[in-house]
Amino acid sequence: MPRLTSSPPHIHFFFYIPCLVFLCSLSHVAESQIQDQEQQVLLKLRQSWRDPSSLDHWVTSKSSSHCTWPEITCQDGSITELNLVNLNINYSIPPFICDLKNLNKLDLSYNNIHGEFPTVLYYCSELMYLDLSQNYFEGRIPSDIDRMGNLQVLILAGNSFSFDIPVAIARLPRLRILDLHQSEYNGTYPEEIFGLSDLEELRLEYNDKFVPSQLPQNFTALKKLRFFSMAQTNLIGGIPETIGNMEALEHLDLGMNPLTGEIPGSIFALRNLSELYVYMTNVSGSIAQAVSAMNLSMIDLSENNLMGTIPEVFGKLKNLYSLNLEFNQLSGRIPEGIGRLPALSDVRLSNNNLSGTIPPDFGKFSLLTRFEVAINNLTGTLPEQLCHGGTLIGLAALDNNLSGELPESLGNCSTLSVAMLNNNEFTGNVPGGLWMSRSLTALILSGNGLTGELPEELSPNLTRIEISNNKFFGKIPSTVSSWRNLGVFYASNNLLRGTVPTELTELPLLTRLVLGQNELSGILPTDIVSWKSLTTLNLSHNKISGPIPSELGFLPVLTQLDLSGNQLSGLIPPEIGQLNLNRLNLSSNRLSGPIPAKLENAAYDTSFLNNPGLCASNSFMRINVCNAQPHRLSKTNPTLIVILAIVAAMCVLLVVLFTIRASRKNRSSFDSTPKLTSFQSLNFTESNILSGLKEHNVIGSGGSGKVYRIIVNPSGDAVAVKRISNNQKLNEKLEKQFVAEVEILGNIKHRHIVKLLCCISCENSKLLVYEYMENSSLDHWLHKKKRLSPILGVTNNMILDWPKRLQIALGAAKGLCYMHNDFSSPIIHRDVKSSNILLDSEFNAKIADFGLARMLAKPGEAVSMTTVAGSFGYLAPEYAHTTRVNEKIDVYSFGVVLLELTTGREANDRDEDMCLADWAWRHIQDGNPISDALDEEIKDDSNVDEISNVFKLGIFCTATLPSTRPTMKEVLQVLLKCSDLLYNVEKKSRHKFDVVPLLENSKHDEMPRSNFHDFERNTY
Structure with a gap:
């Protein structure tokens, strides 16, 4: 047999090299073909979306691959992720998107996509992550959505999906995250969802149209669930004791539901729970004790009906950084151990029945940033080391029985921003350094026994000083001119003497100066030109002499004067x-x-009493009638008649010329090519709008232009068109209003915020096209005696009853709450008023007119304004003197709207001697029954308590100090509780913290309007 021999090794080597090269080239060609195909899909996708400017960089390039585009993630040269967030995409999702065969993540959140759920995505077979949140999808979630069997993350929040949540979702076995919060579901959710064993996050919150239901018993079978939120979902019944079986739970939020019963003790056996929110419900009982083994870092059990004492075992929660037990009925002492917790930063125990002394160790072992124990029955002194860590920002201990001297350490607290220590029994001097704390913006010390002289210098950031009802003495220092940022100065009922210093008139930001009931003397300064922001001047009950300076009459915004x-x-x-x-x-x-003749007004009939030398020409002024001789009528001068006739003729001619010019202007404003930008799917064209800009279609006008109602198609569909125009090119102010409206309303989507359909712009005019609101605005219904229907043109004398008014308040509050808390960046409206709350055919409220709105970088962070804008009667007091504002100015304005709804009065009723907010405050301050302030057209024995609580809520929203106003989230919670439609529960008699006794000793403007913590919230 022939001998078989093997080939030399070098022969094998040279044989394989060509094979490897060939295979690599094939692989490279295949990868290149895939990349080319995928790039073509992307370019086609951009074209189908009408080439949005945000995707201008999606272009073919030889120097770089589409995998380098910021919205694209690739793996092994193939697209696996599309992150198309907030790109102003207005069009539907095309089916060819699934030609990206390896796509496993698609994020289209915060766009303007309309229509029903995109079932074309069923063909993206590898899709595991889908986020369509914050768009305009509507209709049902498909009953066959389980065809997307690989989904692990499904986020559909912030859309308009309705009806039931389909049971098919429960047939997506791999789901880890299911987020369906804030939509318009008006049916039920399937209990089968709670059988998804891999679920780690479940969010159904803010769906208040759900059919009332109890938590299903099987929901505790979700052993992997870490985040669970069903806040404001119409949950009823109690919290099951079996909740303690959810071993992985870290975050639990069941707030804003009409739950009943007690908080189950098993909650406190959850070792991994770090955040617990159970608030604004009817949950009662005591706080469970079994918490020592928990990993809690945050406890929020506020605004319940919890009774008993704070458990000593809370002092063993070493990881606890936030403890919020405010608005309950807790009694007894604050456990000593809580003051020694090493991580504790945020302490809120206000509005309870706590007694005894405050544990002295607060602040000694942890870095406190917020310490609030207001409105309790606490005694003793403030802890000496509250600011030991140098991080304390807010301190509120008002309305207790605290005594002794203020801790010297507060004078060294450079971070302290707000100190509210009013209505206690503190004595002695204010620590010198406290006046000078560089971060301090508000120092509230009224209603104590403090003494000493006013400081020569103040913190450069201090905008508010309230020291009324104390024993401060001496002169107001001449160095007061250095208090440059001071806006409010309340110092009534002290022992101040000397003159009102001229230097005090040099404070340009001063809005309220209240120095009544002191021992001031001398004459008033006359050089007061810097008081351009002053709205209130009260120097009553002093020893001031000399004449009243005529210069007071030139103060541009002065509305209250008491001398x-x-x-x-x-x-x-x-x-x-x-x-x-x-x-x-x-x-x-x-x-x-x-x-003066202009002061002979019935509104001032008691303004001049006890001045024996004064007289008036009318007897109703309650002072002596002047003995003036009656004027004799002279014979009519013929020359005067001729002159008047000529003037009248000229006026008629000018009116005719103006009408002709306006007509020509309407035709010429859009001579240049207009540009239409849509934000919704439209059923009309640009020409439909332009042809309807006729005078007979005008339904209103404002500072920026006219508003038209235009029929846009044969079906009779109408839109509202706001025309922002000027004779020449738009000035900077109008341009900013247009840009603000488009930038915000073009992206925002909420059922209680008016929809911006499109905008049309050219050089001299810009049009904003909105959905038409059939029932006009809230002020149209509240303040017009004979109401003209905007559609039929007939008189409508229908009374806006209380259920509708409460419905409107709830809707507007939800819109503002969304703007402040749930939009991608917080928005402040800056012009909340009843004329900017529009009503649809069913009286659902929608916030409108965003021309003054501004976005914040983050919640609570102020934004700088160059000018004050808004409407008189709705403006928050701090807005008149500060360039930095936040969400609390909207809260103030909304509080005025609540007062309008409950009293029927206008925000700035010229028949009264003060704006509505001040009138309501004075009504309570004078000890009058709240029921006397309510609108007689709507109140009866069955609803007077409910209306009274909304009235009081309006007062707390209009608190003078911004930090004492509630947030819109808190306002919404109270309104929900006031609604019989949402809270059909029996009212119970409970211990009350009534607002009237707390305020009955205050005098006029000497004290700030009561804060939210004073609210009688325990009526229900």
């Missing part, structure tokens, strides 16, 4: 009659002569 109880003499300057005063009191002085 009563002094020794002023001479005439009342006629310039005072030029002021637009809501409140005037010059009584009990030595004034003489006739009062």
Whole structure:
């Protein structure tokens, strides 16, 4: 047999090299073909979306691959992820997107995509992650959605999906995250969802149209669930004791539901729970004790009906950084151990019945940032080391029985921003350093026994000082001119003496100066040109003499003037009659002569009492009638008649010319090519809008232009068109309003915020096209005696009853709450008022007019304004003197709207002597029953308590100090609780913290309007 021999090794080597090269080249060609195909899909996708500017960089390039585009993630040269977030995409998802064969993640959140759920995605067979949140999808979630069998993450939040959540979702066995919060489901959710054994996050919150239901018993079988939220989902019944079986649970939020019963003790056996929110419910009982083994870092059991004491075992939660037990009925002492917790930063125990002393170790072992124990029955002194770590920002201990001197350490607390220590029994001097704390913006010390002289210097950031009802003495220092940022200065009922220093008039940001009931003397300064922001001046009950300076009549925004109880003499300057005063009191002085004719107004009938030398030409003024001779009518001058006739003829001619010019302007404003940008799917064209800009279609007008109602198609569908225009090119102010409206409303989507359909712009005019609201605005219904239907043109005398008013308040609050808390960046509206709350055919409220709105970088962070804008009567007091504002100015304005809804009065009723917010505060302050303030058209025995609580909520929203106002989230929670439609539960008699006794000793403007913590919230 022949001998078989093997080939030499070098022969094998040279044989394989060509094979390897060939195979590599094939692989490279295949990969290149895949990349080319995928790039073509992307370019086709961009084209189908009408080439949005946000995707301008999606272009073919030889120097770089599409895998380098920021929205694209590739693996092994093939696209696996598309992250198309907030790109202003307005069009539907095309089916060829699934030609990206390896696509496993698609994120299209925060766009403007309309239509039903995109079932074309069923063909993306590898898809595991789908996020369609914050778009305009509507209709049902498909009953065959389980065809997307590989899904592990499904996020559909912030859309308009309705009806039931289909049981098919429960047939997606690999789901780890299911987020369906904040939509418009009006049916039920399937209990089978709670059988998804791999579920780690389940969010159904803010779906308040769900059919009322109890938590299903099987939900505790979700052993892997870490995050569970069903806040505001119409949950009823109790929390099952079996909740303690959810071993992995870290975050639990069941807030804003009408739950009943007690908080089950098994919650506190959850070792991994770090965040617990159970608030604004009817949950009652005591706080469970079995918490020592928990990993809690946050406890929020606020706004329940919890009774008993705070468990000592809370002092063993070493990881606890936030403890919020406010608005309950807890009694007894604060456990000593809580003050020694090493991680504790945020302590909120306000509005309870706590007694005893505050544990002295608070702040000694942890870095406190917030310490609130207001409105309790606490005694003793404040802990000495609250700011030991140098991080304390907010301190609120008002309305207790605390005594002794203020801790010296507060004078060294450079981080302290707000200190509210009013209505206690503190004595002694204020620590010198406290006045100078560089971060301090508000120092509230009214209603104590503090003494000493006012400091020569103040913190450069201090905007508010309230020291009324103390024992401060001495002169107001001449260095007061260095208090440059001071906006509010309340120092009534002290022992201050000397003159009102001229230097005090040099404070340009001062809005309220209240120095009544002191021992001030001398004459008033006349050089007051810097007081351009002053709205309130109260120097009553002092020893001030001399004349009233005529310069007071030139203060541009002064609305309240009280100089009563002094020794002023001479005439009342006629310039005072030029002021637009809501409140005037010059009584009990030595004034003489006739009062200015413009002050002879029934609103001021008690403003001049006890001035024997004064007189008026009308007897209703309650002072002596002047002995003036009646004027004799002279014979009519023929020349005067001729002159008047000529003037009248000229006026008629000017009106005709103006009408012709306006008509021509309407035709020429859009001579240049207009550009239409859509934000919704439209059933009309640009020409439909432009052809409807006729005078007979005008339904309103404002500072920026006219508003038209235009029929856009044969079906009779109407839109509202706001025309922002000017004679020439748009000025900077109008341009900013247009840009703000488009930028915000073009992206925002919420059922209680008006929809911006599109905008049309050219050089001289810009049009904003909105959905039409059939029932006009809220002020149209509240303040017009004869209402004209915007559609039929007939008189409508229907009364807006209380259920509708509460429905409107709830809707508007939900819209503002979404803007402040749930949008991608917080938005402040800056012009909340009843005329900017529009009503659809079913009286659902929608917030409108975002021309002044501004976005914040993050919640609570102020934004700088160059000018003050808004509407008188709705403006928060701090807005008039600060360039930095936050969400609390919207809360103030909304509080005024609540007062309008409950009283029927206008925000700035010229028949009254003050704006509505001040009138409501004075009504309570004077001890009058709240029921007397309510609108007689709507109140009866069955609803007076409910209306009264909304009235009081309006007062707390209009608190003078922003930090004491509630958030819109808190406001919404209270309104939900006031609604019989959402909370059909029996009212129970409970211990009350009534607002009236807390305020009955305050005098006029000497104290700030009561804060939210004073609210009688335990009525239900």
